[in-house]
Amino acid sequence: MEFKSVTKKYGDVVAVDNLNLSIPRGKITVFVGPSGCGKTTSLRMINRMVEHTSGEILVNGEPNTAQEPHKLRRSMGYVLQQAGLMPHRTIVDNIATVPRLNGTSAKSARTEALQLMETVGLDTSLAKRYPAQLSGGQAQRVGVARALASNSSILLMDEPFSAVDPVVRQDLQKELLRLQSELQRTIIFVTHDIDEAVLLGDYVAVFAVGGRLAQFGTPEEILREPADDFVASFVGRDRGIRRLTFAGASDVKIHPLTSQNTPWQQWELKVEDGKPAGWIIDGRTIPGGSLFVEGGTLRDALDSVLSSPSGVGVAVDRNGKVLGLLKSEDVLAATEAERHRRYGVNA
Ligand SMILES: Nc1ncnc2c1ncn2[C@@H]1O[C@H](COP(=O)(O)OP(=O)(O)OP(=O)(O)O)[C@@H](O)[C@H]1O
Ligand SMILES: [Mg+2]
Known part of the structure; x- marks a missing residue:
């Protein structure tokens, strides 16, 4: 996937400013940055929930404008901060929606939905419940299951874990990494939390106010060599400690217990x-x-x-x-x- 000189303006407001970015296949790329810097807008331009003002977005080498927006949207999984579930449908039906729209039979869509519940660590006894009857963490897992159900190689995730408590959040992060090690999807994950970005991202794109891409690199590169003062202040004072995340501890002697x-x-x-x-x-x-x-x-x-x-x-x-x-x-x-x-x- 590739952004080529992509700009989005809302009237006079530049939400995304001349974005050039190649998103590697089969990896997790995190968009991180402060509020209002264009992360959500950039994500939504990929599946045309938002239309870009100028430039070009290539998906699998093709401009995303070559496909009907609704087809494009269905071809990618999308997870929102508040899970975005349909309140009047059961959990299993929520997960099965996109496969049904894509022509899968009701029976196999449900079977698949139940399997996906297990995949994301949800008890299938919850299948017949409605979204309002779930905890925040469970609802987020349903959101992830539903995105996986689209069976697309591309997953767009907009702050999917920000509305849950820190413990559940850690669980969901670990679960996502475990799933990704099996599925190797191309995931674009939006967060404003640098710790989450460093933990989850194979690559991190740091956005600055005004919709400018300030830096793109591996988490390790960004912590080691912030491109400018903005990135340095955004990655924060603890970056020396965060960097130790990338170093093994095999050299540290373990003393016998006496x-x-x-x-x-x-x-x-x-x-x-x-x-x-x-x-x-x-x-x-x-x-x-x-x-x-x-x-x-x-x-x-x-x-x-x-x-x-x-x-x-x-x-x-x-x-x-x-x-x-x-x-x-x-x-x-x-x-x-x-x-x-x-x-x-x-x-
Ligand atoms: N529909 C809209 N109409 C007008 N301006 C918009 C619209 N959507 C977003 N913007 C503006 O575009 C800019 C980027 O917004 P965007 O939602 O992409 O930011 P974000 O990085 O996702 O922020 P947050 O971390 O708060 O979610 C902001 O200045 C915002 O006010
Ligand atoms: Mg946003």
């Missing part, structure tokens, strides 16, 4: 059935910090150290069993080594 390994002798890790269960000090048990799960990133390793009441992180395997302890000095040394490697400088 009481001498804590910085202060009085801290003792409580272990139950091989799993960490808090820290003991002066006979009191204090909840532990975040755990470093084997194979995690340097950011996870650093967080496990910083969040631990004892000042040492706890490493666990994928089953949650204690592997050992992480020390802050080792984590910092690993970030140093990573920096030297990145810039090709010898330590």
Whole structure:
């Protein structure tokens, strides 16, 4: 998919300003930026819910104006912030709508809809409910299922997870990444949350006020080398820490668990059935910090150290069993080594 010198004006207001952008096939591209910078407009121009003022948008090499708007729209999945479900139709019928419009029989459209519910982690017992009878997170999953039902290789998602609480949001993000690893669709995902952009995007397009594309690149590139002051301020002060998301922690030593390994002798890790269960000090048990799960990133390793009441992180395997302890000095040394490697400088 490609935007070629695409501009959208509403009267005098330039919503999108001369956008040039190639969107890679089979990847997640995130449009991120502050409110009013033209993200939704850019997304909607792809399937012609909004018509561009000038320039050209190519979909699979063809100008999107070559197809009837309603056909184009049906050929792409579209997920909205508020799921946008039809209130008077059941969940299963909501999901089956587009396949029905495309001529699939009622029976197979429903069978497929039930399968898709499972795919997105929804209990099929919810099939006969109406949208108002679902939680926000469930409704968003229905939205995703419905978009997948179009069976199109292109999915457009406009802030699909912004109306749900942070925990549900994390679940939905993980679910999307899992689905994408199987489906490899071309996904365009709009958000104003840089953390979400960095987590989900294979590529990120940062939009600035006035509908200008400020930078396009991998999340790692954008955090490492913001193109201008706007991008630097938008990606924020924590970008050094965010960048550690892209570095593995295999260099960080995991110390075997002995009481001498804590910085202060009085801290003792409580272990139950091989799993960490808090820290003991002066006979009191204090909840532990975040755990470093084997194979995690340097950011996870650093967080496990910083969040631990004892000042040492706890490493666990994928089953949650204690592997050992992480020390802050080792984590910092690993970030140093990573920096030297990145810039090709010898330590
Ligand atoms: N139908 C419309 N008529 C007039 N102006 C519009 C219309 N839709 C959008 N705009 C203007 O175009 C600009 C870009 O809007 P757009 O909705 O694309 O922003 P956005 O980046 O999606 O913002 P948000 O993060 O708030 O959703 C804004 O200045 C907006 O006011
Ligand atoms: Mg928007």
